[in-house]
Amino acid sequence: MENWVKLRHDCSPFVIFTKLRLGAEEDVKTRNELKKPEEKVSFKLVANGDRFAVLREGTSGAYASVVFKCTESEISAHPEAGQSHQRASADPLRATLTLTNEGDCKLKTDKEELTCWQFRKKVLEDLFFNF
Numbered sequence: 001m002e003n004w005v006k007l008r009h010d011c012s013p014f015v016i017f018t019k020l021r022l023g024a025e026e027d028v029k030t031r032n033e034l035k036k037p038e039e040k041v042s043f044k045l046v047a048n049g050d051r052f053a054v055l056r057e058g059t060s061g062a063y064a065s066v067v068f069k070c071t072e073s074e075i076s077a078h079p080e081a082g083q084s085h086q087r088a089s090a091d092p093l094r095a096t097l098t099l100t101n102e103g104d105c106k107l108k109t110d111k112e113e114l115t116c117w118q119f120r121k122k123v124l125e126d127l128f129f130n131f
Helices: 004-010 013-033 116-129
Strands: 041-048 050-057 063-070 073-081 093-099 105-108
Touching: 004 093, 013 041, 013 050, 013 063, 013 105, 013 116, 050 116, 063 105, 063 116, 073 116, 093 116, 105 116
Parallel strands: none
Antiparallel strands: 041 050, 050 063, 063 073, 073 093, 093 105
């Protein structure tokens, strides 16, 4: 059996936040590669210390973003609408970390336990595909 104390120690907000950022960088790269010619948007990631944002920018100046933040006890993602963006901003998704009985580190929301990719999908899907 694994050493649960070490596993839980490694299940820290900083470690998981870094994994989320690296995964989001890959998500942005992939989404830009899959962009159809008629989609007049581009996607990028901007990082700044304890936060990073995934941005969607259109040729008309419209933009939207999801801002990821990390504290000592919580990771959150805040969808934000920019100018000329017609979709309403969704509520932030907040998660603490938990270690499952299988030894996996998960992001625990008020409704479910998510892996890093599931957390990113939940907050980035509308930004990437619904505009």
